Amino acid sequence: MSLNYDQAIAKYEPTLGLEVHVELNTNSKMFCGCATEFGAKPNTQTCPVCLGLPGALPVVNKKAIESTILIGLALNCSIAPYSRFARKNYFYPDMPKNFQTSQYDEPICINGYLDVEVETDEGNKSFKIEIERVHMEEDTGKSLHVGGDTGRIHGADYSLLDYNRAGIPLVEIVTKIIPNTGKYAPQVARAYVAALRDILRGLEVSDVKMEQGSLRCDVNLSLANIGSGKLGTRSETKNVNSLRSVERAVTGEIIRQSSRLEQGERIIQETRHFLEESGQTRPGRSKEQAEDYRYFPEPDLVPVVPDNKWIEELRKSLPEKPADRRKRLQLAWSVPDKEMTAMVNADLLDTVEQTVLLGADPTKARSWWLGEISRIANDREVFPTDLITTKDVAEIIALIANGDLTDKLARQVVEGVIAGEGSATDVITKRGLKVVSDDSQLMKAIENAIAASPETADRVRGGNVPAAGALIGAVMKATGGQADAAKVRELLLKYLGQ
């Protein structure tokens, strides 16, 4: 029988393992001087080395080593005093040398950890994710299979090869097994990848764009009967390309594996591919018949022996850890946990911080970015900062604080900026959106409103304050919404002796 998630998790304990591949943003490739720009014309960023031409030899990109050490340090790893590259031998048409230069048993960074926070039924809880290794390798080229129905190599009429990506530096970050996540396995997986992404972004070593493949995640998952103390057979789901997909892939695999186990079937150790549409996975090649990679130390490269002084310099240059930064900002802005999590999950912490640094009130900044602006961005399927700049938002918040704009007017300004009418100031000028703050002008409108509805005014004079609403509405209407409603109320009540 098939289990749903809650049933599955009531019976089975999931164990996670995550492998994340990160494309570094170095200007040149891992072993040659070729450019690494994304989206260049096919095969324009190649040379004898990254094409694997006979006789060509690799030379290690020092910047890539530096980036990898920075990643290792940020993940609390030990930096190996001596590490080596190794050849991973297998044939594939888009891999020029038919071996990948990687690291095997002597990686550059080992034994680190990363703490991640997950929202649980008992409030936020911290999980320690242990890092087994961080190592360097090179990316392969790209195949485009033309013809056939599947877009896969089998059944294609022909294939086109682009070697621009071949040799781009990759860093692989591998966790140890992650036990005891229980039902939060999907959230832990997601939080880990998100935390890792934030660290990498803070280090400025990668673009970390999951949709462009500069950060790719493989999810290993196995199930065991709760309390059995055993590890089940794992599956490896490849190329899960968004945070949401990471979460869905874990959930999907827990359901799939538990259902198989319930039916008395065994789990096959295999590579699976994540299907974006359904959130399920389909089998790839089975690891049991997998190739033997015949690893051996790369004889064309010398060992990497980083100088201690250099490592210490790099350690000193590390930016503030994202988790520490979050704590610091949460305290400074007095944000409740839930709001903080919402900001982080929406990936708007940087944006809000920038807005605050431009003088905006933290609470206001948060509510504008997560509220109105996010709502429009979601409708249009874009990121909020694609719509409006932090400068415009800070300016709008300042104008509200000064009483130059009302919330309602401010929303119009935001709309105008998003519609491309220019900066906040441009929109205000063009649309003539300015709070009517001239008391005499307001008093005139109030007198007109009272004159138009003398009975209502009498009721207010008689102590029925809520009745003032209708009069305020009339004044607002008369001023085209450009008056501050609170101010109108104050003046009106005073005028009517309340």
Added chain:
Amino acid sequence: MSIRDNASQMATALANKEISAVELTNQHYQQIEAVDKDVHAFLHLDKEGAISQATEIDKKRAAGEKLSPLAGVPLALKDVLTQKGVPTTCGSKILEGWRPPYDSTVVSKLKSAGIIILGKTNMDEFAMGSSTENSAFGPTHNPWDLSRIPGGSGGGSAAALAAFEAPLSIGTDTGGSIRQPAAVTGTVGVKPTYGGVSRYGLVAFSSSLDQAGPCARTVLDTALLHQVIAGFDPKDSTSINHAVPDVVAAAKKLEVKGMKIGIVKQLSGSGYQKGVENKFNEAIVELVKLGAEIVEVSCPNFEYALAAYYLIAPSECSSNLARFDSIRFGLRVGDDGSKGAEEVMNLTRQAGFGREVKRRIILGTYALSSGYYDAYYGSAQKVRTLIKRDFEAAFEKCDVLVSPTAPTTAFKIGEKADDPLAMYLNDIATIPVNMAGIGGMSLPCGLAEEDGLPVGFQIMSPAMKDDRMYIVGGALEAALLAKWGKPILDFAPKLAGSK
């Protein structure tokens, strides 16, 4: 001026404008035309490129520009080094038609020194062999006796020297491929310290063992060429960032008095052809006469060198040769639109690789496979360390080590072609040098009584002390020349059509 002159004599004649580089180049092409149908040292001639290069040198010389010492002297290049736009086959069908888009560092250095590259020389396919019989384009014949092998894998580069088709050549040496051909053709060949000469553009057989080196008819010529091609190259991570020892001064020193010369016990005595042993011993007597001190040293782990070599070299080759997959360059077989990439690759490799290459790919694939790695590749690497230690201990007792280069003189073509183990034994004395990454030289030390064929004398020097083998080689060469009265190649029968 004659094509039988040495490179340094040719260089002097060029400098004195007794001959132009174009004339000298043409004379060599005439000789090649006359004898190479019998010798088959060359796979490809680049007449146009060579003449235009020579013309350039002549112009510069006429204009009074300062030129490198060997500017205008012709050279034969082993077909395992890339030269931009010139076919590079490595003696294999699988690279037929490939014209590399870049120069190897060795070629760039030769070009900047004004050395004229006549063409590419024949070799055992991917440098795997000791006779040049494994070339996909037919064997090279030994100029001393056309029915015999010229050694291998660099048989073409050695035969070109012995047949006076070129005064200089470049070889590569993974287990003896420079030194053994030099030995059996009566020429000089040097494998520099590993990392002394850049491997960039040297099509890899076994990356941790391969080393390009100079070949010539005299020790001094070899040193002059060594000086041109050696030096640090940022494109080769394994190249040594260290000053090149002054090998030219060493070759001219002619003084070995007080030097300690070690005879390796494990590389002497039984197992050598009688004439080889005799000529080696006679050379030792000459060195004693020159005032050198002879000591015997023991290198017990050399016993395992050959076995370990035949694990390491095939392992690395199985990975290095994986790139020959028909996709980006070279041969493509069976691509008729009905077959997948993998099938086309398999057909291409089946047709494109020869038997010995396939044998080694299979051997290496097996040795690296999971479960066997430690027993084979891992153990072989340990042996390598032990061999290095043996050398280190030996070099504490002496300045250089010596041995015969090859166990026999040149054997008949076909004689060992079907017996790979017998073929592998040719390199028994040369392999330890590659395993330890040190320098080795072979120079002629006489003709074996029983067959009148040249015998090679090997000198081994510690890593980065390549000058030492040139000191000993230069002095021994001078003593032997005085003894013989003429260069050894003058004892060789004249080739039909030769000048």
